[in-house]
Amino acid sequence: GPKVLQIPSHQIIDMGQMVTLNCDPVSNHLYFYWYKQILGQQMEFLVNFYNGKVMEKSKLFKDQFSVERPDGSYFTLKIQPTALEDSAVYFCASSSGNTGQLYFGEGSKLTVL
Amino acid sequence: AQSVTQPDARVTVSEGASLQLRCKYSYFGTPYLFWYVQYPRQGLQLLLKYYPGDPVVQGVNGFEAEFSKSNSSFHLRKASVHWSDWAVYFCAVSLNYAQGLTFGLGTRVSVFP
Numbered sequence: 001g002p003k004v005l006q007i008p009s010h011q012i013i014d015m016g017q018m019v020t021l022n023c024d025p026v027s028n029h030l031y032f033y034w035y036k037q038i039l040g041q042q043m044e045f046l047v048n049f050y051n052g053k054v055m056e057k058s059k060l061f062k063d064q065f066s067v068e069r070p071d072g073s074y075f076t077l078k079i080q081p082t083a084l085e086d087s088a089v090y091f092c093a094s095s096s097g098n099t100g101q102l103y104f105g106e107g108s109k110l111t112v113l
Numbered sequence: 114a115q116s117v118t119q120p121d122a123r124v125t126v127s128e129g130a131s132l133q134l135r136c137k138y139s140y141f142g143t144p145y146l147f148w149y150v151q152y153p154r155q156g157l158q159l160l161l162k163y164y165p166g167d168p169v170v171q172g173v174n175g176f177e178a179e180f181s182k183s184n185s186s187f188h189l190r191k192a193s194v195h196w197s198d199w200a201v202y203f204c205a206v207s208l209n210y211a212q213g214l215t216f217g218l219g220t221r222v223s224v225f226p
Contacts, residue, residue: 041218042216043157
């Protein structure tokens with residue numbers, strides 16, 4: 001079936017550094033999402049992105065977060081600077097927008113020391 | 114705002130026994146509803162989805178779910194559980210196709226011989 005790829009699968013960085021998480025969504029999908037999951041907890045919506053713009057974001061999407069998809073390449077989540085509480089698994093998802101179904105990647109585990 | 118409640122954080126079941134996972138939603142209108150499964154160290158995979166229509170929905174791996182508008186529920190069932198069903202199951206509701214999903218806290222299913 002359709003695949004969403006995420007790079008890296010795991011990244012360890014020091015607090016205050018910048019990190020970029022990359023997502024290769026399902027081709028021809030139009031809507032892109034980032035979710036955050038702290039170990040053992042539920043998936044929480046961060047942001048969605050359509051037509052080059054952020055459509056909606058949650059209160060978890062702090063000012064240090066940004067997303068973009070330059071020229072149809074990777075859909076990225078950038079955190080600058082990182083904080084300890086940013087340690088989590090970040091899941092990217094994409095959707096065609098026709099059915100409500102989201103396709104998820106396998107997650108990028110971020111550890112902030 | 115829409116919400117999803119999964120009242121059982123953990124369920125333990127014997128292999129071959131039946132399984133029911135409960136999900137209640139709060140939503141004004143008729144929602145799109147989903148069950149996703151998360152196997153250890155993996156991303157989310159869609160089990161089944163409900164769009165307005167037949168209230169009983171068949172999914173993969175022998176799972177089915179029943180939508181009840183009167184009870185605001187979307188319970189997941191499986192007649193005979195296999196050890197490979199050991200995972201976390203998330204119920205989710207979609208406001209519309211653009212705004213992504215709101216997840217429940219998840220139910221962790223453990224299967225024992």
